[in-house]
Every structure is written in structure tokens, then in C-alpha cells.
Amino acid sequence: MKKLLAFISGYSRRSLIQALVAGIVCGACNTSLLALINRTVKEGTGANTLWMYIGVWLLLPLSRFSSEMLLTTLGQGALYELRARLSRKILGAPMRQLEEVGAPRLLTMLTEDLPVITAALLQIPMLCVNGVIVVGGLLYMGWMSPTLFVMVLGLMVLGVLGYQLPVLRAMRHFRKSREASDALMTGFRALTQGTKELKLSRRRREAFFSRSLDASARDYKENHIRAMFVHVGAASWGQAMLFAIIGMVLFLLPRWTAVDAQMHIGYALVLLYLMTPMQMVMNTMPALNRAGVALEKVEAMGVSLAEELPAQGTESPDAIGPGWSQLQLAGVTHVYRREGEDNNFTMGPIDLTLERGQIIFLAGGNGSGKTTLAKLLVGLYAPERGEILIDGKRVLATEREAYRHLFTAIFSDFFLFESLLGLDSPNLDEEARNYLQLLQLQHKVQVANGVLSTTDLSQGQRKRLALLAAYLEDRPIFLFDEWAADQDPVFKDIFYRQLLPELKAKGKMVIVISHDDQYYGIADRIIKLNSGQVAYDRPGAQVSSSLTDVQSSNVG
Numbered sequence: 001m002k003k004l005l006a007f008i009s010g011y012s013r014r015s016l017i018q019a020l021v022a023g024i025v026c027g028a029c030n031t032s033l034l035a036l037i038n039r040t041v042k043e044g045t046g047a048n049t050l051w052m053y054i055g056v057w058l059l060l061p062l063s064r065f066s067s068e069m070l071l072t073t074l075g076q077g078a079l080y081e082l083r084a085r086l087s088r089k090i091l092g093a094p095m096r097q098l099e100e101v102g103a104p105r106l107l108t109m110l111t112e113d114l115p116v117i118t119a120a121l122l123q124i125p126m127l128c129v130n131g132v133i134v135v136g137g138l139l140y141m142g143w144m145s146p147t148l149f150v151m152v153l154g155l156m157v158l159g160v161l162g163y164q165l166p167v168l169r170a171m172r173h174f175r176k177s178r179e180a181s182d183a184l185m186t187g188f189r190a191l192t193q194g195t196k197e198l199k200l201s202r203r204r205r206e207a208f209f210s211r212s213l214d215a216s217a218r219d220y221k222e223n224h225i226r227a228m229f230v231h232v233g234a235a236s237w238g239q240a241m242l243f244a245i246i247g248m249v250l251f252l253l254p255r256w257t258a259v260d261a262q263m264h265i266g267y268a269l270v271l272l273y274l275m276t277p278m279q280m281v282m283n284t285m286p287a288l289n290r291a292g293v294a295l296e297k298v299e300a301m302g303v304s305l306a307e308e309l310p311a312q313g314t315e316s317p318d319a320i321g322p323g324w325s326q327l328q329l330a331g332v333t334h335v336y337r338r339e340g341e342d343n344n345f346t347m348g349p350i351d352l353t354l355e356r357g358q359i360i361f362l363a364g365g366n367g368s369g370k371t372t373l374a375k376l377l378v379g380l381y382a383p384e385r386g387e388i389l390i391d392g393k394r395v396l397a398t399e400r401e402a403y404r405h406l407f408t409a410i411f412s413d414f415f416l417f418e419s420l421l422g423l424d425s426p427n428l429d430e431e432a433r434n435y436l437q438l439l440q441l442q443h444k445v446q447v448a449n450g451v452l453s454t455t456d457l458s459q460g461q462r463k464r465l466a467l468l469a470a471y472l473e474d475r476p477i478f479l480f481d482e483w484a485a486d487q488d489p490v491f492k493d494i495f496y497r498q499l500l501p502e503l504k505a506k507g508k509m510v511i512v513i514s515h516d517d518q519y520y521g522i523a524d525r526i527i528k529l530n531s532g533q534v535a536y537d538r539p540g541a542q543v544s545s546s547l548t549d550v551q552s553s554n555v556g
């Protein structure tokens with residue numbers, strides 16, 4: 001509750017104070033109506049009481065409406081801000097950090113924590129109104145009879161303690177069930193993405209279900225039930241305490257105290273009136289506690305995600321002018337660190353100078369570091385040591401966004417957007433149709449207003465669509481990570497012998513990660529990697545002819 005209030009007051013303290021003032025007026029109206037009813041029951045009707053009743057009756061809905069609406073607007077505003085801030089944080093966080101956090105944790109936060117916080121925020125207006133009614137009722141009881149009030153308050157404190165102490169325990173279970181959600185999300189990802197592998201093996205399917213999915217689902221369920229068990233028990237205790245208090249007021253206190261019988265009846269009436277708002281307050285506690293846990297997680301993630309320096313967008317994306325000709329890596333390194341493991345993969349130090357208007361192949365065995373080098377080259381990873389230079393000028397951290405705008409890249413785990421986002425050419429559809437023809441997709445995919453008619457295609461066709469987006473972006477450097485691996489021999493040939501030379505002829509730098517050694521001849525340079533180091537950097541024709549020699553001597 002404290003966390004949630006701090007969260008919404010952080011959004012607008014002024015609106016929160018206004019909402020609370022309206023809430024207090026609403027509570028005061030409730031208490032006044034209660035007092036007027038009580039007075040009428042005791043003393044009979046009077047003209048003054050009627051007019052006062054009408055006046056308060058008019059003020060009540062107005063104050064309640066204002067308080068609830070202000071809190072709703074405030075809660076939704078805070079939630080909107082939180083979603084936007086989180087999405088921006090994720091968009092702005094360094095790639096490596098996002099890889100380390102992992103998709104399941106990010107997804108749990110977006111799909112589980114945010115809805116839990118939303119649900120709790122929706123309850124806050126009702127909670128405040130009911131809370132204020134309870135406080136007003138208590139004050140009224142104090143005014144009616146301080147002696148009785150002290151006794152009733154003593155019992156209430158006992159009731160609240162009996163409620164609160166177990167509820168604190170319940171938080172522990174909510175935290176555990178939240179931990180299980182992360183594991184559950186990892187399982188769900190495997191469930192949706194590993195369908196083929198799971199379908200093909202019954203034993204794998206059963207092991208996956210029982211060890212991974214079922215185990216975390218069970219863990220989640222059990223901790224959630226335990227938390228709710230405590231909450232429901234505590235709420236039942238709270239209700240029993242309320243009736244115990246009413247019972248004491250009606251049966252025992254008249255014998256022990258000198259307070260008159262009418263007063264006891266009035267007290268019992270007020271307590272009965274407060275029963276529903278008190279129960280509503282108790283019933284919202286589980287949702288608020290869960291939201292507290294969710295908010296802890298979201299805030300921890302927000303704090304742990306660093307912003308790339310500087311804040312995105314402070315530098316114009318075109319800050320690096322079009323006339324550059326040389327890209328240089330000087331002593332660049334990157335290390336993948338794994339906790340508790342000594343054999344971290346180390347890339348570099350790499351020294352390379354790449355020229356515009358060249359086709360450069362990155363070759364090497366699996367795990368030799370080609371994709372890592374590509375990520376360093378395009379600026380997705382910042383070099384841990386060393387620097388990147390354009391025409392001899394160091395690319396500063398403030399220019400990294402602009403530097404990345406030199407590249408269009410298709411990685412092997414590319415994502416295809418259905419809309420051609422971020423492209424604003426007036427003839428976008430026309431250009432896209434031309435490229436669809438070049439990529440032999442014109443019969444499969446149509447484009448209208450920058451939206452593709454479908455992306456449900458074969459893997460090779462999806463890669464061609466990714467190429468379409470790359471062409472439309474038309475950046476100075478094209479990077480392809482094993483792009484041709486899924487193409488049929490005919491289109492593979494078109495890619496290597498027609499499309500890549502065309503890009504080169506347009507003055508583009510073309511970097512191609514490839515295992516297709518039969519096409520090494522078209523490359524200006526082949527840079528071969530081995531265990532994160534450059535094994536050799538030679539002209540393509542030279543590597544190609546030595547490969548041909550080896551093949552023919554093998555045949556011979």
C-alpha cells in the first residue's frame with residue numbers, strides 16, 4: 001500500500017492531495033449522515049435535521065465522484081508513465097544487458113507485473129473512500145463516548161494486529177510465487193517455440209512437462225494458495241473480531257460501564273455500518289500486497305537497466321556525414337562473462353580497417369566469434385577496450401546512435417515487422433513493390449501504405465522480406481549474418497553474384513558472414529576468425545583459388 005501510494009504520489013503529489021481532500025469530505029459526509037440518522041433514531045425527526053440531511057446528501061456524491069475520479073485519473077496516469085518509462089528503458093538499455101536479463105524476465109514483468117499493478121490501482125479509489133468512511137466512523141464513536149471508544153479501540157488494535165502479522169508472512173509467499181513466474185515464462189517460451197522438438201519426442205515432452213513447466217506452475221500455485229490462505233484466514237479473523245466488538249458493546253460493556261443503554265445501541269449501529277467498508281478494505285489487501293511485490297520487481301528492473309550514454313536521441317542520427325570512406329577497429333575487445341565459469345569467451349583485441357565500396361566476408365568455424373564481431377561492428381555492443389574510428393576520428397559514446405545509423409543488418413535471428421517502420425519516402429509502396437519483384441516475392445506479398453500483406457512465409461522468403469526492409473533503409477553499410485543459408489541454389493546465386501556486387505557498385509560497404517566458400521571469389525577480402533582472433537585477412541580471389549587448388553588435389 002505504502003509503495004503504491006508513493007508510486008502514484010511520485011506521478012502527481014498535487015492531484016493525490018486533492019483526491020485525499022475530496023475523500024476526506026466524502027468520509028465526513030458519510031459520518032455526518034450516520035450521526036444524523038443516529039440522532040433521529042434517538043431523538044425523533046426535526047426540521048433542522050432534515051435540511052442538514054439533504055445538504056449532506058447532495059455533497060456526498062459530489063465529493064465521492066471527485067475523489068474516485070481524481071484517483072482513477074492519477075492511477076492510470078501513473079501506470080501510463082510506468083509503461084512508457086519501462087518500454088523506453090528497455091529500448092534504451094545496452095543490448096548486452098538485455099541479453100543478460102533475458103526475454104523471459106522481461107516478458108514476466110510486462111505481462112504479469114504490469115497487470116497486477118493495474119488491478120491494484122483500480123482498487124485504490126474504492127479503498128480510499130472506504131478507508132475514509134472507517135476513519136470518520138471511528139472519530140464519530142470517539143465523539144459519542146470517549147470511554148467506550150478507548151475500549152473498542154483496544155479491541156480493534158488487537159484485531160488489526162491479528163490481521164497484519166500473518167499478512168506480512170503472506171508477502172513472503174507472494175514473493176516466492178512471483179519468482180516462480182519467471183521460471184514459468186521460460187517454460188512457456190520453450191512450449192511455444194519448441195513445439196516441433198516437443199512433438200517429435202514423447203520422452204522429451206514428458207520430461208519437459210514434469211521437470212520444467214509443471215514444477216514451476218505447481219510452485220506458483222502453491223505459494224499463491226499459501227499467501228491467499230493467510231489472507232483469507234486473517235480476513236475471517238478480522239470479521240470475527242468486529243462481531244466480537246459488537247457483542248462486547250451490546251452484552252458486556254453495559255454491565256461494566258455507566259454509559260447509558262441508548263449509547264450502546266448507537267455504537268452497535270455505527271459498528272454495523274462500518275462493517276462493510278472495513279471488510280472491503282481487508283479484501284483489497286491481497287491485491288495491494290501482490291502489487292507491492294510486482295512494483296518492487298519493476299522498480300528493481302528499471303534501476304538495474306542502465307541507459308546507454310547519452311540518453312537516446314540527443315545526437316542527430318545523421319551526425320556522421322555521408323562522405324566518409326573508412327571504418328577502423330583499433331584494439332577492440334568484448335568478453336562474455338558467465339558467473340562461476342573460468343572459460344569466458346574473449347573476442348579480440350581486433351585491429352581491422354574496412355573500406356567503403358568493398359565486399360568483406362567474415363568466415364570461421366562455429367563459435368569463432370563472427371556474430372560477436374558483427375555486433376561490435378554495428379555498435380550493438382560497445383567495445384570494452386579499444387575504439388572504433390571513422391576516417392581516423394574516434395566514434396564517441398555520444399555518437400554511438402549516429403554510428404549505428406550507418407548500418408542496416410540482418411542477423412540470423414532477425415525479427416520481421418509487418419509494417420515498414422521508420423521509413424518515410426513518399427514513394428515507399430512503389431519502391432517496395434520494385435524490390436518485391438527483384439526478390440521474386442511479388443506474387444506472395446503485397447504492400448499497401450507501408451504495411452506488408454503477410455509475413456507468414458517460408459524461412460527463406462522471410463529472409464528476403466528482411467532484405468526488402470534493408471534495401472529500403474538504404475544505409476551505407478549492409479551486414480548479412482548467414483543470410484544465404486536458407487536460400488535455394490538459384491536465389492543464393494543471385495544473392496552472391498548479382499545483389500552483392502550491385503550494392504558494392506553503389507558504393508556500399510557489404511559485410512557478409514558466410515560459410516559458402518564457393519562464392520569467396522566475389523569478396524574483396526576474407527577475414528577468417530578463430531577463437532575470437534583474426535586468423536587471416538586476405539583477398540577473396542586468393543582464398544578462393546587456394547580452396548580450388550585443395551579441392552582439385554583432393555579429387556586428383
Ligand SMILES: Nc1ncnc2c1ncn2[C@@H]1O[C@H](COP(=O)(O)OP(=O)(O)OP(=O)(O)O)[C@@H](O)[C@H]1O
Pocket residue numbers: 099336337345364365366367368369370371372373
Ligand atoms: N549471448 C551470449 N552470452 C554468452 N556467450 C555467448 C553469447 N553469444 C555467444 N557467446 C559465446 O561467444 C562465442 C562466439 O559466438 P558467436 O555467436 O560470435 O560465434 P559465430 O562465429 O557467429 O558462430 P556460428 O557460426 O555458430 O553462428 C561462442 O562460443 C559462445 O559461447
